[in-house]
Amino acid sequence: MAVHIKKDIVSAWRQFSRSKLGVTGLIIILIFIFVAVAAPIISPYDPQVLFLAPRFSAPSFKYLLGTDDVGRDVFSQIIYGSRISLTVGLLAAVVGTSLGTTIGLVSGYYGGILDDIFMRITDIFLVIPFIPLAILLALCVGPNIWNVILLLGFFGWPPAARQVRSLALSLKELPFIEAARAIGAGDRRIIFRHILPNVTGIIIANVVSRTVFAILMEAGLAFLGASDPRNISWGMMIFHAMRSGAVFYGAWWTYIPAGLCIAILACGFAFLGHGITLILNPRLRGRAGL
Amino acid sequence: MYEFFIRKFIQYFVTFLIILIVIFSIPRLLPGNPADYIISPSTQYVGEMSEILRQQLIERFGLNKSIIEQFFLFITNTFTGYLGVSWKYFPKEVSALIMERLPWTLFLVVLSRTLSLTLAFFIGSIAAWKHGGKLDVTLQTLGLITMALPSFWVGLVLLTVFALYIPIFPIGAAVSYGVIYRNAWEFICDVLHHAFLPVMTLTIITFFGDTLIMRNAMLEILGEDFILTAEAKGLKSRVIIFNHAARNAALPFITGALMSIGLMITGAIFVETTFSYPGVGALLSESFFSRDFPTVQGILIITSLIFIVLNFIADLLYMWLDPRIRLMRVQ
Numbered sequence: 001m002a003v004h005i006k007k008d009i010v011s012a013w014r015q016f017s018r019s020k021l022g023v024t025g026l027i028i029i030l031i032f033i034f035v036a037v038a039a040p041i042i043s044p045y046d047p048q049v050l051f052l053a054p055r056f057s058a059p060s061f062k063y064l065l066g067t068d069d070v071g072r073d074v075f076s077q078i079i080y081g082s083r084i085s086l087t088v089g090l091l092a093a094v095v096g097t098s099l100g101t102t103i104g105l106v107s108g109y110y111g112g113i114l115d116d117i118f119m120r121i122t123d124i125f126l127v128i129p130f131i132p133l134a135i136l137l138a139l140c141v142g143p144n145i146w147n148v149i150l151l152l153g154f155f156g157w158p159p160a161a162r163q164v165r166s167l168a169l170s171l172k173e174l175p176f177i178e179a180a181r182a183i184g185a186g187d188r189r190i191i192f193r194h195i196l197p198n199v200t201g202i203i204i205a206n207v208v209s210r211t212v213f214a215i216l217m218e219a220g221l222a223f224l225g226a227s228d229p230r231n232i233s234w235g236m237m238i239f240h241a242m243r244s245g246a247v248f249y250g251a252w253w254t255y256i257p258a259g260l261c262i263a264i265l266a267c268g269f270a271f272l273g274h275g276i277t278l279i280l281n282p283r284l285r286g287r288a289g290l
Numbered sequence: 291m292y293e294f295f296i297r298k299f300i301q302y303f304v305t306f307l308i309i310l311i312v313i314f315s316i317p318r319l320l321p322g323n324p325a326d327y328i329i330s331p332s333t334q335y336v337g338e339m340s341e342i343l344r345q346q347l348i349e350r351f352g353l354n355k356s357i358i359e360q361f362f363l364f365i366t367n368t369f370t371g372y373l374g375v376s377w378k379y380f381p382k383e384v385s386a387l388i389m390e391r392l393p394w395t396l397f398l399v400v401l402s403r404t405l406s407l408t409l410a411f412f413i414g415s416i417a418a419w420k421h422g423g424k425l426d427v428t429l430q431t432l433g434l435i436t437m438a439l440p441s442f443w444v445g446l447v448l449l450t451v452f453a454l455y456i457p458i459f460p461i462g463a464a465v466s467y468g469v470i471y472r473n474a475w476e477f478i479c480d481v482l483h484h485a486f487l488p489v490m491t492l493t494i495i496t497f498f499g500d501t502l503i504m505r506n507a508m509l510e511i512l513g514e515d516f517i518l519t520a521e522a523k524g525l526k527s528r529v530i531i532f533n534h535a536a537r538n539a540a541l542p543f544i545t546g547a548l549m550s551i552g553l554m555i556t557g558a559i560f561v562e563t564t565f566s567y568p569g570v571g572a573l574l575s576e577s578f579f580s581r582d583f584p585t586v587q588g589i590l591i592i593t594s595l596i597f598i599v600l601n602f603i604a605d606l607l608y609m610w611l612d613p614r615i616r617l618m619r620v621q
Contacts, residue, residue, distance in 0.1 A: 021431065124305050127597045128312075131556045132590040135578050136313075139586055140320050140327070216440055220560055223442050224575045238443065242564070248461070252450055259443030266438030274434055 015279045022275015028268030036082040043076035047232055056251040066253040068237070069244030074253055077232050078261055084145070084233035085265055088218040091149045093210035096156020101203055103157060104164025105191050109172055115165070122158045130155055131220065138226035145228040148221060152214045160206040164199050171195050201280045208273040212266050219262045234258040294609060302602045307365075309594045313587060314364050318357065325353045327583040328374055343381055347374065368591060374584035378577060384588035388570060392592070394464055395562065395569030398485060399554045402492035406500050407547050414504025414543075415536045419527065421509055429505065433498035441557055445491040445564035452487060459487050462566035488565045492557060496550070503546055507539040541611050548604040552597040 016022050035042060044064070045052055051071035052063070059066040065074035107118040134151055141147055171177065172195065180194050221227050222235025225243075229236070241247065241255035317327040329347050348354055350372065352363040367373070373384035417426045453461040460466070464484050471477040511517065512535055520530045559571030566572060570589055577585040 021434070123301075124308055127305060127552075127594065127601055128309055129552070129556050129590065129593040129597055131559055132574060132586065132593050135574060136316060136583075136586050136590050139578060139581060139583060140316055212438055216438070219440050220442065223440070223560060224563065224578060226578060235440075238446070242446075247446065247449065248454070250454065255443070255446055256450070259440055259446065262443065263435075263439050266440075267435055270434045270438045 012279050016275050019275040019278045021271040022278065025268045025271025025273075025275060028264060029272060032082050032086060032265050032268065035079055036086050039079050039083060043073075043079040045073040045076045047072060047076040047080045049073075056246065056249055056254070058251075059253050065257055066251065068251075068254045069240060069246060074237070074257065077237055078234070078257055080232055081234040081237065081258065081261065082265070084231050085215050085218065085262065088145065088149055088152070088233075089211040089215040089265075089269070090207075092152035092156060092214035092218075093207045095149065095153025096210050096214075097160045097203055097206045099153065100157035100160025100162075100206065101164050101196075101199070104161040105168050105195060105199075107161065108165035108168025109187070109191055109195065111169075118161065119165075122161055125155065125158045128155075130217065131224075134217075134221055135224065135226055138221070143221075143226050143228055145231055148218055148227060152217055156210045156213065159209070160203070163202050163206065167199050167202060168195055171198055201276075205273060205276045205280060208269050208276060212269045212273070215262065215266045215269070234262045295606065298602060298605050302598050306595065306598050310365060310368060310591070311361075313590060314361055317583070318360075324360075328353065340381065343375065373588035373591065376577075376585045377582040378580035378585065384584050387573065387585060388588055388592055391568060391570045391573045394567060395555060395558050395571060398488050398492065398561070398567065398569060399551060399558055401485065402489045402496070403547065403551055403554060405489065406493045406497045407543075410497060410500035410504050411536070411540070411543065414501040415508050415531050415539070417501065418505045418508030418512060418535075418539075419531050421505070426505070429498060429501050433502040436495055436498045439495060440560070441491060441495045442560035442564045444494055445488065445561050448487050448491055449564065460484050464568050484567075488558075488561050488567050491561050491564070492554065495557065496554070500547070500550075504539065504543050507542050508535055511535045511538045541608065544611070545604040545608045548600055548607065552593075552600045555593055555596060 049072065052073055053067045053071050055067060055069050055071050057063055057067040057071070063073050063075065065078065068074055068077070103118050103122075107115045134148075137147065137151060172190075177190060177194060180190055185193070218227065218233065219235035219238075222233045223239050223242075225239050227233060227236055235258075237258040238255045241251070241258075244254075246254040317324045325348070328351055329344055350363065350367060351374070352360045355363075371385050373388075376382050376384050376387050379387055413425075413429070417423075417429050420426060449461060453459045460483065462484075464481065465477075466480055466484075469480070471480070508531075517530060517535060520534050525534075555570070558569060559574055561567070562569045562571035563575045570592070574586065574589050576582075577589070
């Protein structure tokens, strides 16, 4: 069994490494993870210290990306901001995909009324406009990073649920499941030992694509001012730049680099997702070397 | 056919009711009094008129009655278009406020969708015909990249470049302030001039994704036998692409496009905030800052309704455009 898994991983890696975009994405993500972990060592200043230099100081050797409207070092803020984007993105994606996988497995395996109910709920989730709801909740509960993660996670399950469900539906008809049942394996064992390993690919692909969504949504909510004011995030830096008139002041360094970071990190995950789809979908392989 | 229509209608109606139940319960599940959310604090400060309005709000939302009565009043109010009174624009009604702003949002969204989809239809078709080619690879990469761009940032970059450093476009708003137009043409020009950067932002974000959807739909059709027949007949590739393949690929493309209008309304929130464009999106972020609960709630209700209606129309259109389903009624 262990040898088998190792062989699978090696062959998956070989497929993945052929995708230039996929590898680029992985490198981007690893760089950002390094920056996030090593933030206290890399960042030249404390990102929260006010009036290090006059407000809107232009980039210089002392302050690589200048200072913002209250004289904080932008470069240090960018470094610390990676923590928020990565944490929110990954946690929300994991919460959403786990929920979706569980619902998809149960729904696909048992079928019947349970399946009907779950799929109707999925349909409902797909037509609720996310941003207005998030804003309404932020208004009532107050903006807090954990609420944002939970909300993004809770809203992130429909795609995973749908894909896992349809795969589980076809898997449960296969002979090996019947064999497992014949030996006397219970439902729970069949779901977790036999079906779950076969949907791993979809789960990983979903975590990646949900991360892109969560990073962008967190940035968007922060841009609207509906994110945790205690933690500096890239979206919030842009929000402050907008509110303080940095745009009209010509202080591009307060919002251009922050937005670029959101875009690059989200791109990294989108590219990684592209590489993973290549492993999952053999039909796309060898096409144009993307 | 009619059965399909009715089944879908009931399904979406129930969906809307469930969303309303969720919206209704949010302020009531939280600690504190729902009245604190619904009644504007302005009523405490502004004269005698506001006391009457306060009583009216308590009456209409049944705030002194049981929770079940409150719920039925909430549903009736919503279906009769009464969404309460705004805090920020006190004493204006929320529904009037949203209706004032909604046309601007729809204008931006429809304009950018039309632009993006028309271009995507042609370019996507060509990319699929020469799939694996240079154009195709570039489009795929750009599709992945633009998918990951935050729209507000793209807007800010355009704003910085084309309104500040090269000031050829206005920095915000929908029309010039304090200008008297001599004729309708001047007004249209002014509106388009202001809408240019927001529309461009929305289009940049969606265009490559739209192209990929069209490309994939086309790629599927191009694998079918009738395309081979057309090729064997010696038809020109232009004829095959647009007369044979693109027509068939248009079906999933059009319905997808319709549903994306709903998504774009949320996308417009960021772009409108960036350009201070007076649409519903900018209203949402304004209301968030003034803690204007009734307006935020109203926008949530209206956007949900728009989402649902568009999904419903997309379902019907899909059915109507697909001859296999449409012709079933003849049998």
